[in-house]
Amino acid sequence: MQVHELKTCPHYFKEVLKENKLFEIRLNDRGYQVGDSVILKEWDNIKYSGREIRGKIKYILDDSFIGLAKGYVAFSLEITDIKI
Numbered sequence: 073m074q075v076h077e078l079k080t081c082p083h084y085f086k087e088v089l090k091e092n093k094l095f096e097i098r099l100n101d102r103g104y105q106v107g108d109s110v111i112l113k114e115w116d117n118i119k120y121s122g123r124e125i126r127g128k129i130k131y132i133l134d135d136s137f138i139g140l141a142k143g144y145v146a147f148s149l150e151i152t153d154i155k156i
Contacts (some may be wrong), residue, residue: 074108079115080125088112088125089154100145106132110149126153 078098080088087093096112098104108129114121127149135142 073105074102075111076102076104076108077111077113079120080112082114082116082121085112085114085123085125088149088151091151094149094151095146096149097140097144097146100134100143104129104132104145104147106130109152122155124155125151126155127151 078096084093096110106129110127110129112125112127114123129147130150131148133140133146135144137146140146
């Protein structure tokens with residue numbers, strides 16, 4: 073299993089924090105797998121805020137799903153820890 077550190081803009085970070093957005097759509101340049109850990113790090117295109125949301129990948133849709141661009145995945149996220 074891998075740990076993926078991902079930049080997340082403040083708007084989306086807040087929605088994950090409120091548990092409204094428990095999915096990510098990302099370029100699959102990391103070989104995401106169910107069970108992998110994810111660290112979402114709030115990033116404002118200049119610097120990190122220091123806030124983080126940690127979670128586990130629970131389910132993955134790959135680009136064989138109609139509607140996802142080639143090379144992209146959508147995965148569901150189970151939050152395991154929050155650092156504010």
